[in-house]
Amino acid sequence: xxxxxxxxxxxxxxxxxxxxxxxxxxxxxxxxxxxxxxxxxxxxxxxxxxxxxxxxxxxxxxxxxxxxxxxxxxxxxxxxxxxxxxxxxxxxxxxxxxxxxxxxxxxxxxxxxxxxxxxxx
Amino acid sequence: xxxxxxxxxxxxxxxxxxxxxxxxxxxxxxxxxxxxxxxxxxxxxxxxxxxxxxxxxxxxxxxxxxxxxxxxxxxxxxxxxxxxxxxxxxxxxxxxxxxxxxxxxx
Numbered sequence: 001x002x003x004x005x006x007x008x009x010x011x012x013x014x015x016x017x018x019x020x021x022x023x024x025x026x027x028x029x030x031x032x033x034x035x036x037x038x039x040x041x042x043x044x045x046x047x048x049x050x051x052x053x054x055x056x057x058x059x060x061x062x063x064x065x066x067x068x069x070x071x072x073x074x075x076x077x078x079x080x081x082x083x084x085x086x087x088x089x090x091x092x093x094x095x096x097x098x099x100x101x102x103x104x105x106x107x108x109x110x111x112x113x114x115x116x117x118x119x120x121x
Numbered sequence: 122x123x124x125x126x127x128x129x130x131x132x133x134x135x136x137x138x139x140x141x142x143x144x145x146x147x148x149x150x151x152x153x154x155x156x157x158x159x160x161x162x163x164x165x166x167x168x169x170x171x172x173x174x175x176x177x178x179x180x181x182x183x184x185x186x187x188x189x190x191x192x193x194x195x196x197x198x199x200x201x202x203x204x205x206x207x208x209x210x211x212x213x214x215x216x217x218x219x220x221x222x223x224x225x226x227x
Binding site: 035037044045046047050058059060061094096099101104105106107108109111112113114 | 152154156158163164165166169170173175207209211214215216217218219220221
């Protein structure tokens with residue numbers, strides 16, 4: 001059974017850092033395309049970042065240069081390192097596995113339960 | 122590429138046929154997905170490649186369109202379908218979502 005479990009959220013001051021983890025089971029993270037999506041309280045979904053099986057990474061403009069997506073193949077875990085955090089980064093952060101047709105990403109078919117990040121002084 | 126969903130909210134009754142529209146600011150071929158999200162839960166993939174039903178999703182859900190105009194149709198609303206629906210483009214970065222359509226019980 002495919003499962004994604006996020007952890008690492010919490011309260012952090014503006015300008016601080018936090019690392020989110022997403023432990024996967026039932027599939028191999030390194031063989032899949034993985035993404036982070038966030039949702040501010042009461043707001044819509046915002047795509048944050050993707051990492052491809054080959055290691056290529058892409059980011060939303062709002063987090064570029066501040067966030068880094070990575071994975072640990074030995075732990076089958078996805079990460080999101082978040083630096084220089086701002087109040088507008090406050091959100092529930094979801095990790096998600098991408099569905100794909102050959103090499104084309106077609107959507108996100110498995111999601112974690114989300115972890116809340118609150119940026120406030 | 123920006124996505125605009127309409128309407129932003131919708132009231133309907135069980136058994137109604139409902140259509141939600143998603144318009145892209147430029148052509149995205151068929152690289153569009155639809156999701157359903159219930160309060161406090163993660164999104165659920167309903168449709169990918171604009172019109173392909175995800176495994177396990179009831180056949181009352183259908184998607185159509187290509188280029189810039191897309192629709193999600195629920196043929197006969199069931200009580201469990203009241204939720205918020207999002208489209209997402211996967212043609213180019215960033216993989217923006219639409220702003221969402223909240224489907225409420227009339």
